[in-house]
Amino acid sequence: MIGRVISGRYTVESLIGSGGMANVYKAHDNMLNRTVALKVLKEEHRGDMEFVRRFEREARAVLSLSHENIVRSYAVGEDGDISYIVLEYVEGSTLKELIKSDGPMSPKVAVNIMCQVLDALSHAHQKGIIHRDVKPQNVIITPRGRAKLTDFGIARDVAATTRTFTGSNVVMGSVHYISPEQARGEDVTAASDIYSCAIMLYEMLTGQVPFGGDNSVAIALKHLQEDITPPSELNPRVPRALSDVVVKAAGKEPSQRYPSARQMKYDLLRALREPHGKFARIYNHDEHGKHRMNHGVMNIVVMLIVVLGLFTALFFIARSVREDKGFTAATEYIIPTVTNKKLEEAIGIAQLRGFEISVDEYKPSDIDEGTVLEQSPAAGTNAKQGDTISVTVSSGSDYVTVPELIGRTLQDATDLVWGMDLQLGVPQYVTSDLPYGQIVRQEPVAGTSTFAGDKIEIWISGTPGKATQMPNVMELDLSKAIALLREEGFKQIRIRTVQPDSQIAAEESVVAQNPSPNISVAADAAVELSVCRSQLGNYAADVAFNLDIAAGPGVVTVTAKLEDGLELVIYETTLPVGSQQSVSFTAYLQKAGQYECTVYVDGVVVRSGQIGFEYRR
Structure with missing residues (x-):
């Protein structure tokens, strides 16, 4: 396949992945001059x-x-x-690769x-796709931290019969992550993805x-029969509430899980x-057999009381003998100081002194994440070897001050909030007196403290209606970029020219776009x-005019309208x-x-008119 041109358009460059059903190749789209991923059904499965x-x-x-x-x-063929x-060709690593290389995540x-991932699934579920x-x-994680869900190879429309076994009784879906109902071959719903x-x-x-x-059979049986160990028991850095959410979402029955991806998020x-x-904790009240108490059980209870009485008497006799022979209580140790230590360091210090650490609470704080804020018992007090020190650990500062976005473009706002660990919701476009494309309203407002x-x-000045995804024309x-944008329905296109440098290879190629892709x-x-x-061209015009700038500094932009509204x-x-x-x-044109x-002054039209361009050496 390497080097082959598919459909006269896609040149296959290299194999980048292989699954049970298909191979995935990196390819070049010769028509649009871009890199794509080409997923090809394996030859042995074509029949x-x-x-x-x-x-x-x-x-x-x-x-x-x-x-x-x-x-x-982009297409199917x-x-x-x-x-x-x-x-779409996505640069990055799979989530599995990151877990293998970095271990547990914060x-x-x-x-x-x-x-x-839940946002992606929520969209798919709304479209009827499981x-x-x-x-x-x-799941691919891009260098900027964006998660991309891929491989809908065994996805089904919820309107279809969504059973998990094929005619050959082979389980479809990866066994380590398969839901109990999938393992049983039953109909699946969105709860299976949860x-x-x-x-x-x-x-x-x-x-x-x-x-x-x-x-695989042994693992599938465990999904059917065994409850998961709460993750907080394996990793003390996991807050109990977060551990509860995982346990709830992993309920054996679909009805025990979250009813939607949005609610789990x-x-x-x-x-x-x-x-x-x-809020997510599950309490199991096993009352099985509560109403089956009978006379035989009462007899057993009476016998247990007698036996316990005998053991109690023997205990006091033995203790009396030990004290007579000079035995003393267990040796006591001094509780060490673990506050202001990283949790891992605190655990090591406690274990060296013969104590255990239990995380009682994670609390937002300006102190670095993972630092012990409080401990009980206090340092310097006496305790027995093996006792537990309860600690409160900083979860870091969860608060971020919301920036001012009103008056900014969507691109500017996206770049700004990305560096502040915030996200933008799906923009809503409304009629406004502000220039087209500028943000006119935001919630929460600027200056608000949020997590x-x-x-x-955000609400943006524009024509009310549905939003669409910005294609990548870089x-x-x-x-070709203009043709693709026109095909996607974009009519207002403005072009800026930049002089080539050592980093820009192709003449007439797009080196930046606003809004950014996706x-x-x-x-x-x-x-x-x-x-x-x-x-820039051999046809020139000398332009001169006067301007009033009421509030400055004002950005002055002059454009010429080309054919097709560019x-x-x-x-x-x-x-x-x-x-x-x-x-x-x-000014020069071609x-x-x-x-x-x-x-334009700050995006607002202040004057317009016809200007003639003539040949000039």
């Missing part, structure tokens, strides 16, 4: 109708999904006997990743899966805010492309406050003629 149906099912599933946390699908899906990191194979191997998420989160927090075994975020909360990881809801030839924008949003261009930035500067300020420059030119 197997079960695998062909599964592959077709994945193709239908991915084409119906569009979410920032799901690997995007066939070339002779080759069936393929064209997918609660904050694990919850952040899991919330992104993934059925959620596992860390199917269970798999719980197992995946368990592995992120502890570094291991809850059930192991010599073979809500409790995960709450667990970080209330690490000692009991890290929380979302800021490194494409300008004409964020949600209005369907009629304005898109700005920066293109590498060494020659705007080209021909001049840009910044002016201080003042009246009748002179602006003059020479074709002669009369062009409508527009002057």
Whole structure:
């Protein structure tokens, strides 16, 4: 396959992954000049109708999904006997690789990743798609920390019969993460994905899966018969509330789990805010046999009372003898100081003195995350060897001050909140007097203290309607980038030219775009492309006018309208406050003629008119 051109368009470059059903290749899209991932059904399965149906099912599933946390699908096709899906090429590592290399993750990191996966599943479930194979191997983490869910190879529409066994009685889905109902071959629902998420989160927090075994059948039986060990018992850094959420989501029966991905996400975020909360705790009240007390049981109780009485008498006799022979109470030790120590260091100190550490609570604090804030008993008091020291540990500062976003563009806001450990909600576009594309409202408002990881809801000046995902046109030839944007429904396109340097190879290629790829924008949003261009053109016009700047400094932008409604930035500067300020420059274009030119100050049109461009050496 390497080097082969599929459908006259996709040049296969290298094999980047292989599964039971398909191979995934890195390929180059020669038409749009971009890197893509090409998922190709394996040759040995092309005659197997079960695998062909599964592959077709994945193709239908991915084409119906569009979410920032799901690997995007561009197209589906066939070339002779080759069936393929064209997918977004994502740089990064799988979640499984990160767990193997880094071990258990901090609660904050694990919850952040899991919330992104749950967002992706919530979108899929709303579209009627159940993934059925959620596992860390199917989650890619980009260098910027974004989680991307992939491989809908055994996904099913909820309207279909969603059983887990094939005609050959082979379990579909990875056995370490499979839900009990999948293991039994029963119909599956969104609750099966919730269970798999719980197992995946368990592995992120502890570094291991809850059930192991010599073979797949043994592991599947444990999913059916055994409860998971709470992750907080394996990793003391896991808050009890977070551990409770994992245990609840891993309930044996679908009815015991969270009814939706959204509700599980809500409790995960709450667990970080209330690490000692009991809101997700499950209490088992086993009253089996309560009403079966009979005369025989009463006889046993009487006998036990007699036996206990004898043991009590023997105990006091033995103690009296020991005291007579000079035996003393167990040796007492002094409780060490473990406050202001990292939890791992505190555990080591306590164990050296013969004590155990128990984390009683995680509490938000300005002290570094993982530092012991309080201990009980206090340092310096006496205790017996083997006693437990209860500690309160800092969960770090969970509070972030919400920045001012009003007046910013979506791109500016995205860049700003990314570095503050906050997220933006899906933008809503509303009619406003503010310039098109600027944020006009936000919740919470600027200056509010909120928790890290929380979302800021924003409203943007624009045409009310549904949002769409911004395509990636980086490194494409300008004409192909414009064609792709037009195909996606974007009509307002502004072009900036930049001079080539050593890092920019291709003339007329897109080197920057605003908004950035894969964020949600209005369907009629304005898109700005920066293109590498060494020659501005041989047709020039001398332009001069005066401007009033009421509030400064004001950003002055002058554009020329090209064919097809494109705007080209021909001049840009910044002016201080003042009246009748002179602006003059020479602009260049690649074709002669009369062009409508527009002057903007801080994004607002202040004047426009026709300007003629003529040939000039």
